[in-house]
Amino acid sequence: xxxxxxxxxxxxxxxGFGLSLGITLTILSFVVLIxxxxxxxxxxxMSFPEVIKTITKPRVLASFEVSxxxxxxxxxxxxVMGIILxxxxxxxxxxxxxxxxxxxxxxxxxPTAVAGISLTALTSNNGLVGSFFAKxxxxxxxxxxxxxxxxxxxxxxxxxxxxxxVLEKLDPSYEEAAGVMGAxxxxxxxxxxxxxxxxxxxxxxxxxxxxxxxxxxxxxxxxGNQPFExxxxxxxxxxxxxxxxxxSATAIAxxxxxxxxxxxxxxxFFQARNSAMIQGRR
Amino acid sequence: MTEKNESxxxxxxxxxxSVIFLFFFLVLPLFVVVTEAFKKGVDQxxxxxxxxxxxxxALLTIEAxxxxxxxxxxxxxxxxxxxxxxxxxxxxxxxxLIDLPVTVSPIIAGLIYVLTFGRQSILYPLxxxxxxxxxxxxxxxxxxxxxxxxxFVSRELIPVxxxxxxxxxxxxxxxxxxxxxxxxxxxxxHIKWAFLYGVVLCATRAMGEFGAVSVLSGHLRGKTNTLxxxxxxxxxxxxxxxxxxxxxxxxxxxxxxxxxxxxxEYKGKKEEE
Numbered sequence: 001x002x003x004x005x006x007x008x009x010x011x012x013x014x015x016g017f018g019l020s021l022g023i024t025l026t027i028l029s030f031v032v033l034i035x036x037x038x039x040x041x042x043x044x045x046m047s048f049p050e051v052i053k054t055i056t057k058p059r060v061l062a063s064f065e066v067s068x069x070x071x072x073x074x075x076x077x078x079x080v081m082g083i084i085l086x087x088x089x090x091x092x093x094x095x096x097x098x099x100x101x102x103x104x105x106x107x108x109x110x111p112t113a114v115a116g117i118s119l120t121a122l123t124s125n126n127g128l129v130g131s132f133f134a135k136x137x138x139x140x141x142x143x144x145x146x147x148x149x150x151x152x153x154x155x156x157x158x159x160x161x162x163x164x165x166v167l168e169k170l171d172p173s174y175e176e177a178a179g180v181m182g183a184x185x186x187x188x189x190x191x192x193x194x195x196x197x198x199x200x201x202x203x204x205x206x207x208x209x210x211x212x213x214x215x216x217x218x219x220x221x222x223x224g225n226q227p228f229e230x231x232x233x234x235x236x237x238x239x240x241x242x243x244x245x246x247x248s249a250t251a252i253a254x255x256x257x258x259x260x261x262x263x264x265x266x267x268x269f270f271q272a273r274n275s276a277m278i279q280g281r282r
Numbered sequence: 283m284t285e286k287n288e289s290x291x292x293x294x295x296x297x298x299x300s301v302i303f304l305f306f307f308l309v310l311p312l313f314v315v316v317t318e319a320f321k322k323g324v325d326q327x328x329x330x331x332x333x334x335x336x337x338x339x340a341l342l343t344i345e346a347x348x349x350x351x352x353x354x355x356x357x358x359x360x361x362x363x364x365x366x367x368x369x370x371x372x373x374x375x376x377x378x379l380i381d382l383p384v385t386v387s388p389i390i391a392g393l394i395y396v397l398t399f400g401r402q403s404i405l406y407p408l409x410x411x412x413x414x415x416x417x418x419x420x421x422x423x424x425x426x427x428x429x430x431x432x433x434f435v436s437r438e439l440i441p442v443x444x445x446x447x448x449x450x451x452x453x454x455x456x457x458x459x460x461x462x463x464x465x466x467x468x469x470x471x472h473i474k475w476a477f478l479y480g481v482v483l484c485a486t487r488a489m490g491e492f493g494a495v496s497v498l499s500g501h502l503r504g505k506t507n508t509l510x511x512x513x514x515x516x517x518x519x520x521x522x523x524x525x526x527x528x529x530x531x532x533x534x535x536x537x538x539x540x541x542x543x544x545x546x547e548y549k550g551k552k553e554e555e
Contacts, residue, residue: 013455013456014367015461016461016465019360021370027357028357092293102544103309104304109486109490109543110536113529117526118314118526121314129310153308216493217388217492217510234389237393238497246402250397257386257390264385
């Protein structure tokens, strides 16, 4: 069969196309396509007004607000810190730099539940950090601030890892040229460096927001899960599932899915710009 | 002269900001896990770690991780091979579908599987006939773990294979080598490090998955409880010390995998040069 293909199609000299695509599609069907199709079938059985009614309940709307707001703030913090971290890791030399570079990956590697309970212990009123803030009457754990802290932790690697390769490709001679022509450091950053890295930073920001909105493990422990105050959207889906209310769970999930795809679409737009920028510099 | 001084000042300021940020967000949480785990002494720690349910949870975590790595590696290699070495219609859709699982919230991933294999599913009568339990059982946990780590191997392989092109494989094919020989002799040496990197990445995430597994597990101790879920149960029962003791095991595993990963990355880069 393989040889037949080789004879009939000139552009496919390498054997094994049928076999490898076959295996790929089989596994893809079982893991992704069939479950996804079930979601579509299940959704088709629901009435549209019913879906709207479910997702516009005050408690659900409040959970969207909590999820979006905290994800947005955490990602803004991570974008600023991510640019600084990427800059430090690419441009400066200092002891333990490689350790620091490796540490950035920790939020990817550490199980979210572990991150969740340890951040909770850290920021609760008798925790190491929490007790300090408690003196001034500021509560961290079990508030929206706590959720944001957990999401900052989760989102650290995204912006760093998208901005880093762009900075590595950026030729310092442009900055030198600008410096020679009399530009100060601030102008150089705004006019020379920033235009190069912003698509990467936005890409990282988008990826971080996408991840943070869906995040569950690290947030449930620190959130306190008060309806209207600190209840996140994934938690509402979880509790609907526990009540076997699959229709409501699916409706809320759909709203979240649409939003994540929107972000993904925007991200891929910036990513295309970004990779053109990296490749153009080669 | 002044330019340089100012630059140095900025340098130390930025490094200090970075170090403080990472200290509070990454180092302190790890420190808390260790101190809380050993709060009541080494004996209590060992007791918590070797507890019957902890060991059972660890075994289930290893099982799920093994299957996730196994399936996703096979998938990753074949998917990367077909995407980069051949031209066909719908390639873009295929890559999007492969990446889809990581962009979906883990809770939604779990929900999708509940809808597919749960009681209201069209597949349910069929599953019941053959007495196969997926939801609230081990197969569900394994499936959820496979789903959330689905693209990790293929994602690492595709860029490497893409940049390498198809010339070498075509040459080998024209000289009469069969598919298997081409893969092992021509392609694999190029992707060896990317392959290992993807496998380690997949194992790391599989081991720590919480949300999706949480939806599909019935939280039955000793039966459908993975290590991260066990941490949750202990923590919610206010058994803080044991919760952190179990967490410390996961932290150690995560750090070991992280180190292996940097070694692989380093060796791969060195070989490239």
